[in-house]
Amino acid sequence: VQSKIIPFSEQNLDMNISAAWSAGNYIKPRIANDLFVSGSSYNLPISVTNYGNAAGTLETVQLSISDSRIQSYDNSVINLSGLAVDNTLTVSKNIVFTSTATNGTISGNLITTNSEGCTYNLPISFQYSPNGCFAIPPSWTTIDIGATGLVGSSCYQTGVYTVNGAGTGLTTSSDKAHMMKLITATNVTDIKAQVLTVQNTGTGARAGITISETSTSGSKRVTLLVNPSNGKIEFQKRSSTNGTISTLSVTATAPRWLRILKSTGGNYIGYYSSNGTTWTQVGKQKVTLVTNVTAGLIVTSGSNSVLHTATFNNLAVTTPGGVINKTIATPKDELITDELDSKDFKIFPNPSNGIIDISLPFTDQKQSLRLFDINGKMLMQEAGVKNRRQLNLTHLPNGIYYLQLTEGVKASYRKFIISK
Numbered sequence: 001v002q003s004k005i006i007p008f009s010e011q012n013l014d015m016n017i018s019a020a021w022s023a024g025n026y027i028k029p030r031i032a033n034d035l036f037v038s039g040s041s042y043n044l045p046i047s048v049t050n051y052g053n054a055a056g057t058l059e060t061v062q063l064s065i066s067d068s069r070i071q072s073y074d075n076s077v078i079n080l081s082g083l084a085v086d087n088t089l090t091v092s093k094n095i096v097f098t099s100t101a102t103n104g105t106i107s108g109n110l111i112t113t114n115s116e117g118c119t120y121n122l123p124i125s126f127q128y129s130p131n132g133c134f135a136i137p138p139s140w141t142t143i144d145i146g147a148t149g150l151v152g153s154s155c156y157q158t159g160v161y162t163v164n165g166a167g168t169g170l171t172t173s174s175d176k177a178h179m180m181k182l183i184t185a186t187n188v189t190d191i192k193a194q195v196l197t198v199q200n201t202g203t204g205a206r207a208g209i210t211i212s213e214t215s216t217s218g219s220k221r222v223t224l225l226v227n228p229s230n231g232k233i234e235f236q237k238r239s240s241t242n243g244t245i246s247t248l249s250v251t252a253t254a255p256r257w258l259r260i261l262k263s264t265g266g267n268y269i270g271y272y273s274s275n276g277t278t279w280t281q282v283g284k285q286k287v288t289l290v291t292n293v294t295a296g297l298i299v300t301s302g303s304n305s306v307l308h309t310a311t312f313n314n315l316a317v318t319t320p321g322g323v324i325n326k327t328i329a330t331p332k333d334e335l336i337t338d339e340l341d342s343k344d345f346k347i348f349p350n351p352s353n354g355i356i357d358i359s360l361p362f363t364d365q366k367q368s369l370r371l372f373d374i375n376g377k378m379l380m381q382e383a384g385v386k387n388r389r390q391l392n393l394t395h396l397p398n399g400i401y402y403l404q405l406t407e408g409v410k411a412s413y414r415k416f417i418i419s420k
Contacts, residue, residue, distance in 0.1 A: 027051065027080060029061045029110040031124050033399065036156075037106075038132035040099075043092040046110065050083045058115040063093050065108035069101035069128065103129045133157045139324060140296070141183040145175045146217035149304025152178025154297070160196055160311045161326065163207070165299030170206050170225065173242050174218040176304070177206075181215060181296035182317060182324065188295040190318035192259035194276060196311040198228040204302015205229065207310035209258050211268065211295045218242035222268040222285050223298060224258045226310075233258070235270035237285035248283035257314070276314060322372070322404065322413065345405050351417035354394030358403065360387055365407035372402045393418060 029048045037044075048061050061078040074093040083089055106128050109121040127134055133155040136142070142154045148167035155162055165178030191209050198207045205228055212221035220243075223236045227249075233256065235248040250272070257273040263284070270282035295317050301308030315326040344361035360367060369389065371380035379396070382389075393401075398418050405412045 027059050027061070027083075027112060029078075029112060029122055031110075031126065035126035036129070036134055037095075037126050038129045039097075040130075041094060041096045043094050044126075045090055045092050046078065047088050047090045048078060048080060048083070049088040050080065050085050060113045062111045062113075063108065064111050064121075065095070065106065067106050067108070069098055069104075069106065071096045071098045097128070097130070101128065101130055103133075103135060133162065136161070136180065137326070139183055140180060140326075142178065142180050143215050145177050145179055145215060145298075147304070148176050148178065148300075150307055152299070152307070154178070154180040157311075160313050161297070161315065162309060162311050163297050163299045164307045164309050165207075166301045166304060166307050168204055168300070168302055168304060170223065170236065170298070170300050171204065171245060171247075173238075173244055175300075176217065177298050177300035179210070179215060179294075179296055179298045181294045185292040185294050186319045187291050188293050188317055188319060189262045190259070190323075191295050191316070192257065192271075192276075193297065193315040194255065194257045194313045195226050196255075196313055198226050198310045199301075199308050200228040202302040202306070203229045205300065205308045206234070206302070207297075207299045207308065207312075209260060209296070209315075210298045211260055211262075211289065211293050213241075213289045213293055215294045220287055220289060222260055222270070222287050222289075224260050224270045224272075224282070225298075226256055226258070233270075233272050233282060235282045235285060237268075237287050239287045246285075248285070250280075250282050252280075322402075345412050345414060347403060347414050347416045351419040353420045354392065354396060354418050356391050356393065356416060358389040358391065360385060360389065360405065362387065363407055368406050370404040370406070372404065373399065394420070 027048055027050050029046055031044060031046055046063065059080050063073060063075050065073055073095040078091050080089060105125050107123065107125040109123055111119055111121055113119045136154050136156060144152050146167060146169060150166035152165040163178065163180055167176030169176035188211050191211060193209050195207060199205060206225040208223060208225035210221055210223040213219045218241055220238055220241055225234045227234055231251055231253065232249045233252050236245050238245050252272050255274055257276045259271040259279060261269045263269050266288040267284050267286050269284050271279040272282060273279045297312055297315065299308055299310045317324045344359060346359040347356050367385050368383040369385050373379055396418055398420055400415060400417055403414050403416065
């Protein structure tokens with residue numbers, strides 16, 4: 001069909017370009033994905049792989065960066081003479097940042113020159129923060145609820161999520177706290193997080209998770225909190241706007257994982273755990289909330305003049321599209337859950353060059369596949385699949401992706417990597 005010629009050609013363009021390069025002197029330089037850099041200087045590892053010259057490559061690679069936040073960097077040539085096919089050379093290039101360098105993305109190029117003198121640029125980028133406090137991902141935002149007295153903050157720092165909050169109130173009819181929440185209201189059926197550390201700044205200090213009708217002060221909500229002054233876990237509810245709060249509490253020692261699960265009839269069940277696997281019920285609270293709610297982390301110091309710092313890991317919010325998951329491994333949002341017991345759902349090879357084979361479990365249920373990128377954007381949907389399927393995803397850029405298998409109302413996810 002004539003109308004499909006161009007789409008099919010575009011779909012295979014990257015694969016054909018790679019094949020053409022591999023037939024000659026093809027090398028590929030790169031830096032690590034999702035790289036987060038802090039401090040006054042950094043040794044940037046650059047890895048170069050020879051994919052196509054059996055005699056040993058004569059190409060060279062050079063780092064090029066133009067950014068006012070960089071004081072100096074090592075742009076000396078990386079000489080690849082004699083690098084055998086399928087071998088990789090890794091060289092570190094020192095980068096020195098200015099004393100006034102600010103947070104944000106720093107971009108540059110890896111300039112490759114071949115033996116004929118032709119050059120091509122490979123764009124690179126990494127996230128920089130002078131103090132190691134990086135911005136939270138774009139699916140999330142922060143807000144100070146009520147008159148907190150001090151401005152709160154949320155960031156990704158030293159492998160965890162650090163939330164600072166002030167304000168006197170999670171025990172009054174109107175809230176005064178800092179919240180890190182999903183940027184878009186949605187139907188939340190489950191939220192959980194591991195509370196790593198909480199300061200003992202006063203009897204009013206609290207840190208935990210919440211599902212609220214809105215992010216305004218006095219909103220109807222359910223909230224599961226750690227009280228650092230007495231070690232208790234408190235499961236709170238406000239069932240009417242600007243109404244009073246009722247609390248169920250238990251005593252639990254660290255480590256403390258918190259979970260709120262939506263049940264039937266407007267009920268929410270609060271749980272805690274010491275390992276994130278085995279859960280103990282705190283109690284049940286009944287609050288009638290709207291379908292699209294706001295959810296996330298909430299912190300208060302119990303004071304308008306003092307900030308309370310809490311750190312979290314493994315924040316996971318379940319929505320109809322899957323689970324938005326934030327873990328210690330990556331500051332990006334990940335969409336992944338596994339409600340379906342599907343050990344026969346497999347993807348191979350993994351990592352791949354973009355062509356993947358999918359093994360599906362045998363079942364009488366209707367099956368469908370959906371493909372998501374790391375930010376939760378759906379890229380593909382296909383119904384009526386069964387047994388086995390091959391996908392050509394070579395048109396997609398390198399990165400992490402998720403494939404969702406659904407059977408009826410249950411779903412299972414598999415993470416895979418495209419690395420060309």
